[in-house]
Amino acid sequence: MHQFPKDIGWIEVICGSMFSGKTEELIRRVQRAVYGKQRVQVFKPRIDNRYDETQVVSHSKLKVTSTPLERAEEIFYKLEPDTQVVGIDEVQFFGAEVVAVVEALANKGLRVICAGLDQDYQGRPFEPMPQLMAVAEYVTKELAICVVCGNPANRSQRIVSSGERVVVGAAGAYEPRCRKCHVPEPTEGTPPQTLELFD
Numbered sequence: 001m002h003q004f005p006k007d008i009g010w011i012e013v014i015c016g017s018m019f020s021g022k023t024e025e026l027i028r029r030v031q032r033a034v035y036g037k038q039r040v041q042v043f044k045p046r047i048d049n050r051y052d053e054t055q056v057v058s059h060s061k062l063k064v065t066s067t068p069l070e071r072a073e074e075i076f077y078k079l080e081p082d083t084q085v086v087g088i089d090e091v092q093f094f095g096a097e098v099v100a101v102v103e104a105l106a107n108k109g110l111r112v113i114c115a116g117l118d119q120d121y122q123g124r125p126f127e128p129m130p131q132l133m134a135v136a137e138y139v140t141k142e143l144a145i146c147v148v149c150g151n152p153a154n155r156s157q158r159i160v161s162s163g164e165r166v167v168v169g170a171a172g173a174y175e176p177r178c179r180k181c182h183v184p185e186p187t188e189g190t191p192p193q194t195l196e197l198f199d
Ligand SMILES: Nc1ncnc2c1ncn2[C@@H]1O[C@H](COP(=O)(O)OP(=O)(O)O)[C@@H](O)[C@H]1O
Pocket: 016, 017, 018, 019, 020, 021, 022, 023, 024, 025, 057, 058, 059, 060, 142, 143, 144, 145, 146, 147, 176
């Protein structure tokens, strides 16, 4: 049986569009917890196998070891007795059940850091993010850079043809856009630009 620490727990939500830096921020917070000698476990939905089957990987290739799960409730069985901090990436893919799981962990004294998309490709709230944000102590919204106009981007433009809500992908399937440049239906991507500043 897991012995939870007696310290107060809480929920942190990191939300925003694709490419806004949610995963980088999750990894940054996890790394700092490790510096603080905290016992940390990171989880992700198994469906997120874009860059790696097990690791959480940012678009900029930062990585952290994680445990892939089919369902959020598996966290209760995978949790080690001395874990103090739980990180969850792509939390929107876990569905409504993740809210009760995250609340139970926080209520037992764990710090829970969740990163996920707050809007789907049409700009609609991506459940269960609104519910998680409502019960969280801390909410951080990240913004990407609109690839059309360069303004701050809070939307994820789908650039492959599909009307399904869940389509796993990265560059080539989505691009970050601002509210002015985003359109709710899938559309063609912007042409790639040659940047001579970076290799
Ligand atoms: N248009 C863009 N705006 C911001 N960052 C971008 C953009 N395109 C690529 N990136 C890269 O994506 C990184 C963020 O990746 P990541 O943390 O995985 O984002 P998220 O988890 O929000 O999708 C940035 O630091 C940058 O290297």
